[in-house]
Amino acid sequence: MHSLAQRLDQEGTKKYKQAFFLALLTAAVIFLPYVIMDGGYFTFYGDFNVQQIPFYKLAHEAVRSGDIFWNWYTDLGVNFIGSYSFYLLMSPFFWLTFIFPTSFVPFLMAPLLVLKFACISLTGYAFISRFVKNQYFAVVGGLLYAFSGFGIYNIFFNHFHEVMVFFPLLLIALEEFVLHDRRGVFALAVAANALINYWFFIGEVVFTVLYFFVRMTSPSFRVSLKRFFWLFFEAVLGMGLALFIFLPSVLAIMGNPRTGADSLLSGWNLWLYSHPQRYPGIIQALFFPPDLPPAPNFFPDHGGKWSSLSAWLPLFSMSGVLAYVLSVKKSWLKKILCISLVMALVPGLNALFILLNNSYYARWFYMPVLLMALASAKALDNPAIDFMRGVKWTGVIMLLIAVPVALTPQKVDDQWRIGLYKYIPEFWAYILMAAVCFVLCYLLMRHYRKDPRFVAFALSGVMVVSSCFGIIYLGMGRFNSGSNEAIIEKSLKGRYQLQMPDDVFYRTDVYEGLSNQGMFWHLPNIQAFHSIVPVSLMKFYPEVGVKRDVSSKPDAALYALRGLLSVKYLFSEQGKEEEPNMPGFVKSDMQLGFDIYENKAFVPMGFAYEHYIDEETFETCTENKRSNLLMRALLLTDEQIEKYGDLLSPLPGHNLSGLGTQDYLSDCKDRQSMSCVSFEKDNRGFTAVSNLQKENLVFFSVPYDEGWSATVNGEPVEIEKVDIGFMAVRVPAGECDIRFNYMTPGLLPGLCVSIGSAAVLVLYLLLVRRRRVRQSAAALSAPRPGEIPAIDIYDEEVLRSPDNLDAPDASAQDASPEGGASPAETTRDTGAQGGGTRDDGSQADGPKGTGSQDAGTKDTSARADDPQDGGPAQEER
Incomplete structure (x- = not known):
C-alpha cells in the first residue's frame, strides 16, 4: 500500500484526474438539463429550495458586509456563526462564491454541487486506491462513493456533501500516521472535519475510533503505546485548531430542547425500533435507489423521513460488497462492514453517531458507504473473489424485498389494493432501475470480466447509471415541488424588485406563504425555517402557543405577537380563498403578486x-x-x-x-x-x-x-x-x-486556543523533522539492516476458497480503459517501479535497490528505512 506522496510521485496525477473529471462530467450531465430549464438557476425540492438557496445568499451577503456576529434576517435574530456553521460557514465551496457578487450566488448552486460530487469522487479514490492493485478500480470506487444513494439523496440538503468530501481524508491521515509515521497530517484532517461540520464530526469520531480498533486486527496495522499517545496528541491538537468555530457552534446549541436530556434514547428504545418497518427499510436502502426524503415508498411507515436513509451503490448495488464478504473469511474490512450493519439495526448503537438522541437519523451512512465502495473495488480487483456469487445473492435479496411489497394485498379506506408501497409510479420506477442495474451487472461480470475493456465498461456503466438515476431523481423532486415560479420569479428576482420603506426598523410577516420568504427578500421576518436559533426562542414560542422545532410559524390567530415583535407589514399572496384578518392591519399596496398590509398599530422596537x-x-x-x-x-x-x-x-x-x-x-x-x-x-x-x-x-x-x-x-x-x-x-x-x-x-477563547494549537503544531513538526534528520544521518553510517519481507495487499485476506489464490490474474486486472495492459499498472505493485510502500508500511526496492524484480514478479525484499521521512518507515511494529 503506497503512501500518498509516493503514489503521486510514481504515477503522476493521471488517476486522480480521472476520478475527478469523470465524476465532474457525470454530475454535469445530471444537473445541466435542469439548469437549462431554469434559465441558469437550479431548483429542486423542499429544504433545498427554501433553505439551501436563501442560506447561501444570506450568508454571502452577511460576510461581504462584515455582519458576522448577530444576524437580523434569520427568525427574530440569531448568532450568525453559531447558526450557520452547521450549514455552510466553513465550507470551502461556500467561500468560492466570494469570487462573485451576491446577486449571482443563486446561479452557483448547481455548479457547486457538480464540483462537490467531483471532489467526493477524488477523495474517495484517494482512500480506496491504497487498498487495490489496479488503480482504475479505485476510480470506480470513487464514483460509487460519490454517486451512491446517500450522495444523490442529500442533494435535498446540499451541505451534507462537504462531509463526504472530507471524511476520507481523516482515514487517509490515520493510515499515513500508522503505516508511514506521517506526522501532522492527522491533526490537520481532524481540524478540517471539525471545522466543516461540528455535528457530523461527532459521528465521525465514533466511526474513526471503531475503524482504528478494527483496523488493528490487521497484522500490518500495529500501534505501540508510544505511537498511540502521539496519535491521541494529534487528535487533541486538531480539535484545538478547530476550536475557534467548534466552541461557538457547540455553545449555540447548548440548552436546545432537541439536544437536551429529555431527547435521549432510553428503555426498550435503546434496543428495538418503535417502527417495525424500519428494519426492512434499512435493508432495502442497501439494495434499491433512494426515495425522496419526505416520501418513503417501499416502507412508508418506517418513521425515517428526511433521515438520509440510503446506502445504494449505482450499477453494482450490493453485489461487490456481498462478493467480498462471502469470499473473504478474515479481513478487517469485512469486520467493520458487519459491525456497521449491526449498528444500523440496533437503535442505541445507531444513535451513538448523534449522541444518543431519540430522533432517528441515518446520516452517518456515508462512512460505511465509503467502505462498501472499497469492498466493491477490491472484489473487482481481486480475481480470486467470486463476484458472481455476490450478484446472485443480490438478486435473491432484491426479490425477497420487492415481491412482498409489490404483491401483498391490503385494505385502504375500505378498498382492497395489491401492494404495500405508497406511490405507484415511483415504486415501479425504482424496481425498473434496480432491475436494469442488476441485469447490466450480471452481464458485465458474466461475460466481460476477462475482457481487456472490462474496466472501461465498468466505469462507463457506473457513469451512465448514475447519470440516468440522478436525472430521474431530480425530475421526481421537481415534479412533486410544483412550479418554481415562487422561488425564481417572486423570491430570487423579487428581492431586487420589491420596494419597501426603510425609514425605521421593523419586522414583516408572510401569511401562509413560502418558507423563509422574508429571508429571500432580505427583510426581518417572524416566519422562519431554520433549525439552529437561540435557545431563548426555543423556550419562548411554545409558551405562547407556537410550536418551535425546526421552524417558527406563528398562526394568524396569535395576532398580538405581531405587536410584541414589532411587525409593521404583512404579505398575503393574491388569490387566496381567505384573506388575513388581523387587528390593526390595513391593505396599503400590491407588489409581486402579493397584497401588502400595513400595521397601523405598529409598536417600534424598544x-x-x-x-x-x-x-x-x-x-x-x-x-x-x-x-x-x-x-x-x-x-x-x-x-x-x-x-x-x-x-x-x-x-x-x-x-x-x-x-x-x-x-x-x-x-x-x-x-x-x-x-x-x-x-x-x-x-x-x-x-x-x-x-x-x-x-x-x-x-x-x-x-x-x-x-x-x-x-x-x-x-x-x-x-x-x-x-x-x-x-x-x-x-x-x-x-x-x-x-x-x-x-x-x-x-475569542476558541480563537486563542486555535492560535496556540497552530503554534504547537509548527513546533511539533519542527521537532519531528529534526529527529528524523538525526536518524537519517545515523542510518547512513550504520550497517544495512536485515531485509523485511513485503506483504502483498491481499495477504491478510484469507479467502474461503484458498485454491483460487493460485488462479492467474485476469488480463482485465491490469487493463486500462482504452484497452490493453498499462505497463505502469502491471509493474506498480511488483517492486520494479522505483520502490513502493507495501501494506505493512515497509519499502519495496526499486531499480536502485538490491532486490528489484522483473515486471509481474512479486518483490520479496524491502528497505527498512523510508527516504521520504528521513528515517525508518516503521519505528515500532
Missing part, C-alpha cells in the same frame, strides 16, 4: 410598561391569550420583581379578563407612547434612544443571548432576561442613549 406580571399569573392565562397579556405587562421572575418592583406596579387582577381585540389595540397605543425615539441596527448590535417620563425597564424583542452586553449613556448595565426569552435594561428618565453590543460566545 418600549416600556407600567405594569409587570409574575410567572404564576402568566401560567394561569391560556396559551392563545398569553401574547395579548405580554402586550399589557412585562413578565418578570420573582428575583427581578424584587430588583425592579420600584419601577413597575403589579398588573391588577381584573385586567386579566380584558384581552380581546380592542384591548390589544389599546395596549399597542400604550406601548407606542412609551417606545424609543429611534432604533438602528448595525454589524455589532443596535443603538436606541429613549425619552421616558420616569425611570423604567425598556424591553427589546431581541432574543436573549449570552453574547450581548449593554450600556446606557455609556455606563455598563445589566441585561435582564424577560418575557421568557427577550431582553430589557434599566433606563433613567429623559433622553438616553442605549447601546447593545454582541460578541459571539466562545469565539
Whole structure:
C-alpha cells in the first residue's frame, strides 16, 4: 500500500484526474438539463429550495458586509456563526462564491454541487486506491462513493456533501500516521472535519475510533503505546485548531430542547425500533435507489423521513460488497462492514453517531458507504473473489424485498389494493432501475470480466447509471415541488424588485406563504425555517402557543405577537380563498403578486410598561391569550420583581379578563407612547434612544443571548432576561442613549486556543523533522539492516476458497480503459517501479535497490528505512 506522496510521485496525477473529471462530467450531465430549464438557476425540492438557496445568499451577503456576529434576517435574530456553521460557514465551496457578487450566488448552486460530487469522487479514490492493485478500480470506487444513494439523496440538503468530501481524508491521515509515521497530517484532517461540520464530526469520531480498533486486527496495522499517545496528541491538537468555530457552534446549541436530556434514547428504545418497518427499510436502502426524503415508498411507515436513509451503490448495488464478504473469511474490512450493519439495526448503537438522541437519523451512512465502495473495488480487483456469487445473492435479496411489497394485498379506506408501497409510479420506477442495474451487472461480470475493456465498461456503466438515476431523481423532486415560479420569479428576482420603506426598523410577516420568504427578500421576518436559533426562542414560542422545532410559524390567530415583535407589514399572496384578518392591519399596496398590509398599530422596537406580571399569573392565562397579556405587562421572575418592583406596579387582577381585540389595540397605543425615539441596527448590535417620563425597564424583542452586553449613556448595565426569552435594561428618565453590543460566545477563547494549537503544531513538526534528520544521518553510517519481507495487499485476506489464490490474474486486472495492459499498472505493485510502500508500511526496492524484480514478479525484499521521512518507515511494529 503506497503512501500518498509516493503514489503521486510514481504515477503522476493521471488517476486522480480521472476520478475527478469523470465524476465532474457525470454530475454535469445530471444537473445541466435542469439548469437549462431554469434559465441558469437550479431548483429542486423542499429544504433545498427554501433553505439551501436563501442560506447561501444570506450568508454571502452577511460576510461581504462584515455582519458576522448577530444576524437580523434569520427568525427574530440569531448568532450568525453559531447558526450557520452547521450549514455552510466553513465550507470551502461556500467561500468560492466570494469570487462573485451576491446577486449571482443563486446561479452557483448547481455548479457547486457538480464540483462537490467531483471532489467526493477524488477523495474517495484517494482512500480506496491504497487498498487495490489496479488503480482504475479505485476510480470506480470513487464514483460509487460519490454517486451512491446517500450522495444523490442529500442533494435535498446540499451541505451534507462537504462531509463526504472530507471524511476520507481523516482515514487517509490515520493510515499515513500508522503505516508511514506521517506526522501532522492527522491533526490537520481532524481540524478540517471539525471545522466543516461540528455535528457530523461527532459521528465521525465514533466511526474513526471503531475503524482504528478494527483496523488493528490487521497484522500490518500495529500501534505501540508510544505511537498511540502521539496519535491521541494529534487528535487533541486538531480539535484545538478547530476550536475557534467548534466552541461557538457547540455553545449555540447548548440548552436546545432537541439536544437536551429529555431527547435521549432510553428503555426498550435503546434496543428495538418503535417502527417495525424500519428494519426492512434499512435493508432495502442497501439494495434499491433512494426515495425522496419526505416520501418513503417501499416502507412508508418506517418513521425515517428526511433521515438520509440510503446506502445504494449505482450499477453494482450490493453485489461487490456481498462478493467480498462471502469470499473473504478474515479481513478487517469485512469486520467493520458487519459491525456497521449491526449498528444500523440496533437503535442505541445507531444513535451513538448523534449522541444518543431519540430522533432517528441515518446520516452517518456515508462512512460505511465509503467502505462498501472499497469492498466493491477490491472484489473487482481481486480475481480470486467470486463476484458472481455476490450478484446472485443480490438478486435473491432484491426479490425477497420487492415481491412482498409489490404483491401483498391490503385494505385502504375500505378498498382492497395489491401492494404495500405508497406511490405507484415511483415504486415501479425504482424496481425498473434496480432491475436494469442488476441485469447490466450480471452481464458485465458474466461475460466481460476477462475482457481487456472490462474496466472501461465498468466505469462507463457506473457513469451512465448514475447519470440516468440522478436525472430521474431530480425530475421526481421537481415534479412533486410544483412550479418554481415562487422561488425564481417572486423570491430570487423579487428581492431586487420589491420596494419597501426603510425609514425605521421593523419586522414583516408572510401569511401562509413560502418558507423563509422574508429571508429571500432580505427583510426581518417572524416566519422562519431554520433549525439552529437561540435557545431563548426555543423556550419562548411554545409558551405562547407556537410550536418551535425546526421552524417558527406563528398562526394568524396569535395576532398580538405581531405587536410584541414589532411587525409593521404583512404579505398575503393574491388569490387566496381567505384573506388575513388581523387587528390593526390595513391593505396599503400590491407588489409581486402579493397584497401588502400595513400595521397601523405598529409598536417600534424598544418600549416600556407600567405594569409587570409574575410567572404564576402568566401560567394561569391560556396559551392563545398569553401574547395579548405580554402586550399589557412585562413578565418578570420573582428575583427581578424584587430588583425592579420600584419601577413597575403589579398588573391588577381584573385586567386579566380584558384581552380581546380592542384591548390589544389599546395596549399597542400604550406601548407606542412609551417606545424609543429611534432604533438602528448595525454589524455589532443596535443603538436606541429613549425619552421616558420616569425611570423604567425598556424591553427589546431581541432574543436573549449570552453574547450581548449593554450600556446606557455609556455606563455598563445589566441585561435582564424577560418575557421568557427577550431582553430589557434599566433606563433613567429623559433622553438616553442605549447601546447593545454582541460578541459571539466562545469565539475569542476558541480563537486563542486555535492560535496556540497552530503554534504547537509548527513546533511539533519542527521537532519531528529534526529527529528524523538525526536518524537519517545515523542510518547512513550504520550497517544495512536485515531485509523485511513485503506483504502483498491481499495477504491478510484469507479467502474461503484458498485454491483460487493460485488462479492467474485476469488480463482485465491490469487493463486500462482504452484497452490493453498499462505497463505502469502491471509493474506498480511488483517492486520494479522505483520502490513502493507495501501494506505493512515497509519499502519495496526499486531499480536502485538490491532486490528489484522483473515486471509481474512479486518483490520479496524491502528497505527498512523510508527516504521520504528521513528515517525508518516503521519505528515500532
